Structure formats: C-alpha cells, structure tokens
Amino acid sequence: MMGRGLLGIEDLGREDIELILDTADHMKEIGERDVKKVPTLRGRTIINLFFEPSTRTRTSFEIAGKRLSADVVNFSPSDSSLSKSESILDTAKTLDAMDPDAVVVRHRVAGVPKRIADVLDAPVINAGDGAHEHPTQALLDLMTVVENKGRIDGLTVTIVGDIAHSRVARSNVYAFTKMGAEVRVAGPPTMMPVEVECLGVKAFTSLREALDGADVVMALRIQRERLAGSMLPSVREYSASFGIDRAKLRFAKDDAIVMHPGPVNRGVELSHDLTDHRPSVILDQVRNGVAMRMAVLYLLAGRKRSRTEEAS
Amino acid sequence: MARVLIRGGRVIDPAVDRDEMADVLIEDGHVVAVDAALDARDAEVVDASGCWVTPGFIDLHAHLREPGQEYKEDIASGGSAGAAGGFTSICCMANTDPVNDDPAVTEYILDRARHDSPVKILPIAAATKGLEGRVMTEMAALVEAGAVAFSDDGRTIMDSDMQRRVLEYSKMVGRPVSVHAEDLTLVRDGVVNEGPVSTRLGLPGNPSAAETINVSRDIHLAEITGGHLHIGHVSTAGAVALIREARVRGIHVTGEVTPHHLALTDAETMGYDTNTKMAPPLRSAADVAACIGGLADGTLDAIATDHAPHAVHEKEVEFTEAPPGVLGLETALPVVLGLVRDRHLSEAQLIASLTCNAARVFHLETGRLTRGAPGDVAVIDPERRWTYDPTKGYSKSRNSPWAGQEMIGRVVTTLVDGQVVYHVDRGVLRP
Numbered sequence: 099m100m101g102r103g104l105l106g107i108e109d110l111g112r113e114d115i116e117l118i119l120d121t122a123d124h125m126k127e128i129g130e131r132d133v134k135k136v137p138t139l140r141g142r143t144i145i146n147l148f149f150e151p152s153t154r155t156r157t158s159f160e161i162a163g164k165r166l167s168a169d170v171v172n173f174s175p176s177d178s179s180l181s182k183s184e185s186i187l188d189t190a191k192t193l194d195a196m197d198p199d200a201v202v203v204r205h206r207v208a209g210v211p212k213r214i215a216d217v218l219d220a221p222v223i224n225a226g227d228g229a230h231e232h233p234t235q236a237l238l239d240l241m242t243v244v245e246n247k248g249r250i251d252g253l254t255v256t257i258v259g260d261i262a263h264s265r266v267a268r269s270n271v272y273a274f275t276k277m278g279a280e281v282r283v284a285g286p287p288t289m290m291p292v293e294v295e296c297l298g299v300k301a302f303t304s305l306r307e308a309l310d311g312a313d314v315v316m317a318l319r320i321q322r323e324r325l326a327g328s329m330l331p332s333v334r335e336y337s338a339s340f341g342i343d344r345a346k347l348r349f350a351k352d353d354a355i356v357m358h359p360g361p362v363n364r365g366v367e368l369s370h371d372l373t374d375h376r377p378s379v380i381l382d383q384v385r386n387g388v389a390m391r392m393a394v395l396y397l398l399a400g401r402k403r404s405r406t407e408e409a410s
Numbered sequence: 411m412a413r414v415l416i417r418g419g420r421v422i423d424p425a426v427d428r429d430e431m432a433d434v435l436i437e438d439g440h441v442v443a444v445d446a447a448l449d450a451r452d453a454e455v456v457d458a459s460g461c462w463v464t465p466g467f468i469d470l471h472a473h474l475r476e477p478g479q480e481y482k483e484d485i486a487s488g489g490s491a492g493a494a495g496g497f498t499s500i501c502c503m504a505n506t507d508p509v510n511d512d513p514a515v516t517e518y519i520l521d522r523a524r525h526d527s528p529v530k531i532l533p534i535a536a537a538t539k540g541l542e543g544r545v546m547t548e549m550a551a552l553v554e555a556g557a558v559a560f561s562d563d564g565r566t567i568m569d570s571d572m573q574r575r576v577l578e579y580s581k582m583v584g585r586p587v588s589v590h591a592e593d594l595t596l597v598r599d600g601v602v603n604e605g606p607v608s609t610r611l612g613l614p615g616n617p618s619a620a621e622t623i624n625v626s627r628d629i630h631l632a633e634i635t636g637g638h639l640h641i642g643h644v645s646t647a648g649a650v651a652l653i654r655e656a657r658v659r660g661i662h663v664t665g666e667v668t669p670h671h672l673a674l675t676d677a678e679t680m681g682y683d684t685n686t687k688m689a690p691p692l693r694s695a696a697d698v699a700a701c702i703g704g705l706a707d708g709t710l711d712a713i714a715t716d717h718a719p720h721a722v723h724e725k726e727v728e729f730t731e732a733p734p735g736v737l738g739l740e741t742a743l744p745v746v747l748g749l750v751r752d753r754h755l756s757e758a759q760l761i762a763s764l765t766c767n768a769a770r771v772f773h774l775e776t777g778r779l780t781r782g783a784p785g786d787v788a789v790i791d792p793e794r795r796w797t798y799d800p801t802k803g804y805s806k807s808r809n810s811p812w813a814g815q816e817m818i819g820r821v822v823t824t825l826v827d828g829q830v831v832y833h834v835d836r837g838v839l840r841p
Contacts, residue, residue, distance in 0.1 A: 108610070187726050207728035208612040209682030228730075230612030268612060292615055296606035 103200075103221040104394055105212050106231035107272035115240065115277060121393035122241050122386070128165060129389055139168035142199040142399050146172045147214075148225070149186070149205040154360060155225050155234075158384075159202050162391035168199070168399060190214040200399035203227070208265075221398040229263045235359055236269035238390040240277060242383050243314055246355050251278035256308045256350070258340055259318030259367055260289040260329075261301075266359045267318060271297045284308035285340060288329040305340055309349035316357040317342050317367040333366055343369035347377075355379050413437050414828050415450045416787060419458025423465060424762035425778035434463055436785035439827035444779055456823055456830065458789045462757070465765040465777050466498025466529075466786030466824060470559075470666050471588070471642055471714035472739065474500065474531070476522060477515070478507025483719040483806050485519065489527030490804035491717070491739040493832035496764075496788035496821035498529050499776055500717075500739070503563050504536040511536035511547045513555035520556050528831035528838055529824070530786070532558045532772070537576045537587060541565040544572070546579055553583045558772045561588035563642065564689060564734075568594055570627060577628075577637030586638040586664065586772065591624035591649065592616075592690060601730055603676040603691045611679065613729060616691050622648035629656045632663055640771055641665040643716050645690040647700030654709040664771045666714040667701045669738060669745040670811065674698075678811060684725045684732035685811050688716075691734075702754045705763055712768035713760075715742050719807030737810045740803050744817035747792060751818070785828030794820040804838060 107115075128136055144163045148156050156172060163170035175189055184192075186205070193201060198220045203211040208228030215222035226232040243250060255274045261267045261283045274281045275298045283294060284302040294301050302308035309315060320336060330336050342356060356368070356378040364370045372378050416434040421444055423429075433448040434441060474488035483491075485502075492500045502519065504510035510519065516533045523531035535557035539545045542565075549560060560580055566589065567573040573589075580587050597620045602608045604615025625641055629652060632639035644650060644665045656663045670688060675695050678686040686692060704710040718735025725732050746764075749755045755763075769777030776786050798817050800808040824832035832838050 185723065185727055205728070207730050209729045212682050213729075228612050265612060268610075291609035292604050292617075293606050293609055296609060 103215050103398060104223045104233050105215060106224060107233045107236050107269045107276070108231065110276070112276055115237070115273065118237055118390070118393055118397065119241055119244065121397060122237070122390045125392035125396065126386065126389035128392070129385070134165050135167060136165065137167045138396060139163065139166040139400055142168045143197070144168045144170050144200045144202065144395060144399055145193050145198045146170065146202045147190070147193060148172070148174045149210070150226070152204055152226070155204065158387045159225060159391050162388050163395055165388070166392055166395060168395065186210055186214065187217055190218055194218045194220055200395060223394060223398060226265050228265065229268070230265050231269045232265040233269050234387070234391055234394055235266050236273035237394070238383055238386045239270055239316070239357060240273050241386045241390055242357065242379055243355070245382065245386070246379055247313060250274060253279040253313040254282065254311055255279045255314040255316065256282045256284060256312040257316045257318065258284045258305065258308065258342065260320055261285050261294060261318070262289050262291045263321065264318050268297065270316065271299050275299070282308050282312070286330060286336070305346060306349045309346065312350040312354055314357060315342060315347065315350055315354055319359065319361065320363055320367050322363070337366050341365070341367055341369065343372060347372070353377070357383060360384065412828060413453035414456060414785065414825065415448060415453040416456045416458050416463050416789065417450065419461045419463035419789060421463045421779065422757055422761045423779040424758045425465070425766035426780055429758055434779055434787065436825070436828035439785050441779050441781055441783045441785055443781065456789065456825070460791065461822055462790040462792060464761045464788050464790060465779050466788050466826065467496045467742070467764040468499045468768040468774060468777050469497045469715050469717065469739065470501050470712050470768050470772060472500050472502055472717040473505065473719065473735070474502040475719060476506060477518060481806070482721055484526070485522045485531060486526035487804055487806045488717070488719070488739070489523065489529050489531060490838040493528040493824045493838050494804050494821065495739040495741070496743055496790065496824055497739055498786035498788070498824060498826045499532055499774065500529060501532045501534050501558055501772060503534055504561060505541060505563055505565070509536050509541055510534070511539045511541070513548070513551045516552055516555040516557050528840060529826050532774070534559045534561050534588060536560065537562045538567065538572065543567045543569055546576060549580060549583045549585070553585055557585070558774070559586045559588050559640065561642070563588070563590045566590050566592055566594055566624065570631065573628065574631045574635060577631050577635040577639060581635070581637050584773070586640040588640040588642050589624070589628055590642050591621055591628055593620045593623040596620040596623065599730070601687060601691065602679050603693045605676065605694055607676040607679060611682065618646040618648055618693060618697065621646045621690055622652060625649040625652050629653070629661060629663055633661045636662065639663045643668050643671060643690060643714065644701060644704065644710055645671045645693050645697060647697050650700045650704035650709055654704065654707070657709065665704070665710040666712040666771070667705060667710045668714060668716045669742045670736060671701055672698065672705070672713070673745050673748060674811060682729050683811070684727070684729055685736060685809050685813070687729065687732050687734050688736060689734035702749060706755055706759065711763065711771050713742065713746055713763045714768070715739055719805055720809050722808055725809050735809070737800060737805050737807060740805065741798055741810060741812050741817065743790065743821055744819040745812065747819040785825055787825040788821055789823035790819065791822050792819045794818070794822070796820050
C-alpha cells in the first residue's frame with residue numbers, strides 16, 4: 099500500500115498504519131533535539147504541489163522534509179480551472195520530468211492526487227483533496243490519541259461538525275475504525291453525507307447522545323462560506339447545538355480529550371477557553387504533524403529509486 | 411437495377427415478429443423480399459452466414475458537434491462511427507454552435523450529411539431559441555426543413571410554463587419533445603450519483619430525486635397538454651416507475667435508456683475516471699436493474715446512445731470540471747448484447763429497442779425489413795470477440811469507459827439504402 103504513495107487511509111491496512119505510527123515515534127525524537135536535522139533524505143527532492151492555498155499543512159510538510167535534509171520545493175500553481183492555464187496533469191508531468199522523489203499534492207477537488215499519481219513515477223502524498231481524504235491529518239490524530247490515551251482499540255471517538263464537506267472526517271473515520279475504535283459522527287443533517295453509515299460509523303444529530311461515553315471529541319472547522327448558505331440558519335444556532343464548550347463536554351467521559359484540525363473558529367465550533375487549554379490537545383496535533391509527515395516522507399521518498407533503476 | 415442479396419443469415423425483424431433463417435433482397439435501395447433461398451442473379455451478395463440480419467439501428471440521441479465543435483466530432487466522423495456500430499439513422503441533438511434553432515442550421519446539417527455521412531442524419535431541433543428556455547423555436551419551419559423532434563437536452567427547461575407551451579405547440583407539428591429530465595436546482599454541482607459512492611469519493615452528489623421530480627412534472631404537463639413527451643436517457647428506478655404508471659393512464663410518454671445506464675453502476679467512478687462522468691450520472695445497481703426491467707416490459711421504448719464526444723484535454727481535468735458524457739455509437743451493440751446473454755431480454759426485444767420501437771417514437775419509416783422499406787440493414791456477428799480501442803475508432807474523441815475492454819458481438823456489415831457503407835474488414839466506405 100505504502101509503496102505507491104499515500105492517497106488515502108481507505109487504502110491502508112492496519113499493519114501499514116502501525117508501521118507509520120512506529121516510524122513517527124522515532125521521528126518525533128529528532129524534533130526534540132537541539133539540532134533538529136538528520137541526513138536521512140539528503141539528495142532527495144520533495145515537491146509540495148499545492149493547488150489550494152494552505153499555510154499550515156504546507157509548512158508542516160516543508161519542515162518535515164527539511165528536518166530529514168531533503169530539498170523541498172514549494173510549487174503553488176494558480177487554480178487551473180479558474181485561470182484556464184495549464185492542466186493539472188500537464189503540471190504534474192512537468193514536475194515529474196524534474197525527477198522528484200516525492201510529490202505532495204493538495205487540491206480543492208476530490209480525486210486529483212489519484213489522477214496525478216496515475217501518471218507520475220514519483221510517489222504521491224495526498225495533502226488533502228476536496229471532501230475526500232487528508233491522510234496525514236488522520237495519522238497525526240491517531241498518534242496524538244495514542245500519546246494521550248495509550249491505545250486506540252476500544253475507544254469511542256466522536257467527530258462533530260460538517261462531515262459532508264470534510265476530508266479530515268473521512269480520513270479519521272477510516273483511520274480510527276481500522277485501528278479498532280468506535281467512531282461516531284454528529285452534526286446537523288444538512289452537513290451529514292448521504293448514507294454515512296456506509297463508512298462504518300454511527301450518525302447522530304444530538305450532540306449529547308453522540309458525546310455520551312466518548313473518549314475523544316474531535317471538532318471540525320465550519321467553513322464560513324457555508325454558514326450563510328442553505329446548510330445552516332445561523333452561526334449562533336450551530337454554535338448552540340454543536341459548538342463544544344466545557345458544559346457540553348460533560349456529556350463525554352471525564353477524561354475525554356478534545357481535538358481540532360485547525361484553524362479554529364473560536365466560539366463557533368470550539369469555545370475560546372477550550373481552544374487554549376486542556377483537555378484540548380490541538381498544539382500536540384500540530385507538533386505531531388511534523389513528526390508524522392517526516393515518517394511518511396521517510397517511508398516514501400527514502401526508498402530505493404525508481405523503476406528505471408530497479409530495471410537496470 | 412441495383413440488387414443486393416444478404417444471404418444465409420438469421421433475420422430478426424421484430425416489426426413483423428420475424429425471426430428465421432432467410433435471405434434479404436434489396437433493389438434500388440428498398441427491401442423487395444425476405445425469404446429462404448432467394449434468387450441471387452445479378453445481385454451483389456453479402457454473406458451473412460452465422461450472423462443476425464436486422465434492420466439498421468436508429469439512435470434517438472447523439473451529439474455530432476457539427477457545426478461549431480468539429481474538434482470533438484463532425485458529421486463525417488460521427489456518421490462513420492454510427493456505420494461501424496450498425497446505426498443507419500442518427501438523430502443529432504441541437505446543442506451545436508450555432509444552436510440548431512433555425513431552419514438554416516437544420517438545412518446545413520442535412521446538407522453536410524448528404525455529402526459527408528455514410529448514414530442518415532436526422533436533426534433534432536432546439537425547443538427554445540438558443541436553448542435558453544425563453545422563446546419557442548419556429549417548430550413548423552424546422553419540421554419543414556427536416557427536424558424530427560425538439561429538445562433543449564441538457565439545458566432542461568426549468569420554467570414549467572415554458573415547458574407546457576413547448577409540449578402544447580409541438581402537437582401542431584406532430585413531433586415529440588425529448589427532454590433531459592433533471593431538476594437543475596436540485597442537481598446543483600452534483601457530479602456523481604448521490605449515495606455511498608459520492609459519500610466515499612467526497613464528490614458532490616446528484617440525487618435520483620432530481621430526475622424523478624422532473625419526469626413527474628413533465629408527465630403532468632404531457633397529461634394536460636396532450637403533447638408527446640419523450641424522456642431521454644432514463645437513469646433511475648423512480649423514473650421508470652413514473653413512466654410505467656403514466657402509460658397505464660394513457661399519457662403520451664415514451665422513454666429511452668443508454669447502454670451505459672444499462673450496463674454500468676456508479677461504482678465505476680470509484681477511481682475518479684472522468685470517462686465515467688455522465689449526465690445523468692451512473693446510478694446504483696437497483697436503478698440499473700429497474701432500467702433493464704423497463705426495457706424488458708416495454709416501459710422504455712428505445713436504447714439510445716447519448717453519444718457525447720469530448721476531446722482528451724477536456725476530459726483530463728479535475729472530476730468536477732470535466733464535461734459529462736461518453737462515446738456510444740461504436741460500443742452500443744456489444745454492450746447491450748450482454749442483456750441477451752444474461753437473459754434479461756430476448757434477441758427480438760433487444761433488436762426492437764434499437765430499430766422498430768425507436769422508429770415509432772420519432773415517427774420514422776425505417777427500423778423494419780418489410781417489402782418497400784428502406785434497405786437499411788445491420789449484419790451482426792453476436793459471438794465475435796474484439797478489443798475496443800477508441801484511438802482506432804471512427805469518432806474523433808476517445809472518451810469511453812470501455813476503452814481497452816474485450817467486447818463480445820460486433821457489427822460486420824452495415825447497409826444504407828441497399829449500399830454497403832461499412833464492413834468490418836474494409837472499414838467505412840464513403841458514399
């Protein structure tokens with residue numbers, strides 16, 4: 099699975115995930131040193147191909163690559179459908195001709211990393227595609243939960259918010275269910291994907307029921323542009339019904355932790371106070387993000403070079 | 411006197427319930443006899459041994475892109491693709507550039523067809539000017555020029571009053587109104603069937619209710635107007651049920667279904683291949699079963715290809731940005747022959763849906779091999795195995811979900827007005 103890139107958690111087996119988590123543990127130690135750099139990927143080239151603006155994820159991948167001594171190049175073409183310039187596949191093939199060892203792709207449309215992977219020699223890492231998957235986010239979330247809870251098996255994880263439009267939700271649903279957790283999703287029905295149970299989750303429209311007995315509460319970012327549309331009547335009603343604060347958190351287990359993929363709309367999906375303080379672990383997630391992306395880059399960009407070499 | 415004898419085949423002509431070993435004799439472009447061991451003196455002989463001999467197929471729904479988008483397809487290439495697929499009459503949609511909303515455009519298409527196409531091209535004119543849903547086209551003049559039906563196709567007329575007037579006015583010229591029945595306000599940005607597949611892919615869903623809502627509306631409008639409503643590319647179980655019930659009530663509604671909606675489900679889209687993006691989208695297995703059932707019980711009259719060529723560069727983009735539609739003319743027969751192999755349809759039912767039943771919907775004189783009928787014939791080897799390679803096909807485009815797949819069944823010879831226009835070994839023979 100990991101051989102050809104990382105397009106989604108749906109494609110991974112439990113052993114793949116365990117290997118990545120183990121590797122990330124080693125990588126984390128590097129980040130705790132004074133000199134946060136090892137020569138592992140020296141001479142390797144990683145291209146961050148971000149069709150959709152992203153500061154956090156791109157920076158996280160960039161730091162991860164640099165800590166492993168890879169040459170990291172950021173490439174952010176303007177959105178092809180808006181500018182009608184070069185097609186995504188032409189862009190990808192052009193970059194591939196420069197012989198990168200890995201290409202990290204983000205795009206606002208689901209499936210683009212897959213289409214790019216189909217035409218590229220280099221392994222492709224999905225850094226988020228539309229409402230499809232965001233696998234490194236889910237892996238760093240697993241890592242964060244293991245650190246805080248010591249395990250995944252048997253936990254109850256509740257994901258709250260706009261499930262329909264969330265790649266973080268899909269990847270986390272796959273990740274946590276594959277690792278033995280019970281996953282629940284909660285949100286207004288307008289933000290729930292059709293037949294969401296097909297993903298192996300239980301769906302709730304009552305936050306109270308969804309949180310009952312939860313070990314992990316994951317709030318998703320509400321996209322501002324959806325607030326005014328047909329999905330929600332108002333920010334206030336969303337916040338009152340699904341915003342997580344200390345009072346609502348009492349429905350969950352006493353030792354429940356709170357997670358958020360960031361950036362947080364303070365006071366909408368998460369209270370100001372919870373954003374900054376325990377039991378929220380948001381900055382742990384960010385910290386682990388670098389270690390996790392180091393692990394993924396190490397496993398994919400660090401492998402023996404391409405088919406041509408293997409053939410010769 | 412030009413005589414052609416198609417000898418030694420199994421003649422399947424559902425128009426007259428014929429299914430027997432026989433020869434077909436054509437003189438001066440018309441069928442003169444269908445019988446055993448006909449006299450072949452002076453006749454050009456077409457060997458049909460081991461083959462089915464059927465009326466040439468009629469496609470009620472194709473996009474030939476000329477005038478205006480000749481880089482995708484033109485009347486010559488589309489007509490040739492039709493000939494290679496056994497289609498002797500192709501009804502072409504009005505969404506050309508300029509739109510076929512004016513008799514001059516209709517005449518242009520027919521003129522090009524006379525010069526360039528090996529098969530008959532029957533223009534479908536727009537129902538409203540510019541496909542804008544605001545002003546009706548001059549239907550009488552368009553029919554005079556040669557239009558066989560009216561349709562705004564993918565630009566569904568969302569204004570119910572306008573749709574009502576179109577159905578009413580079309581009665582005057584006795585021609586059907588073919589509709590792309592989707593409530594576009596519900597489809598919005600949906601690009602795949604709404605269901606587990608859209609949920610897993612993270613792509614915007616197009617709910618089946620978008621189709622059933624508009625089919626329902628249009629049936630009610632056909633009921634109050636008495637106009638002939640033809641539902642294009644039916645894709646949902648709900649639409650099949652609505653049409654079935656409307657026909658019981660005597661409403662003048664007919665329906666067609668595409669090979670891809672009969673053979674493929676939305677699961678095909680799991681790899682984000684834009685050659686599985688259609689409008690309406692591929693649906694669930696239950697919808698496919700219902701469409702097959704509708705064809706089997708006669709609720710759906712015809713198989714139509716919705717042949718929709720798009721250039722490679724247009725399809726090789728983000729899934730949401732790619733234009734919907736796939737090629738159909740060259741693969742239709744082998745794809746739907748699967749329905750016979752799987753015993754969903756008899757041979758006669760399948761051929762009827764490609765010939766006489768389609769002809770009846772658009773009031774065409776073709777689709778039969780009776781004495782005096784035009785000598786439009788398809789000779790089919792139902793067992794022949796071949797691999798479909800769109801780069802070697804006749805269409806200018808390549809957007810097919812069946813590219814590279816092994817097919818069973820192939821058109822061996824196609825005749826139009828008694829002339830061989832295609833032979834599998836010799837290719838398309840220009841008129």
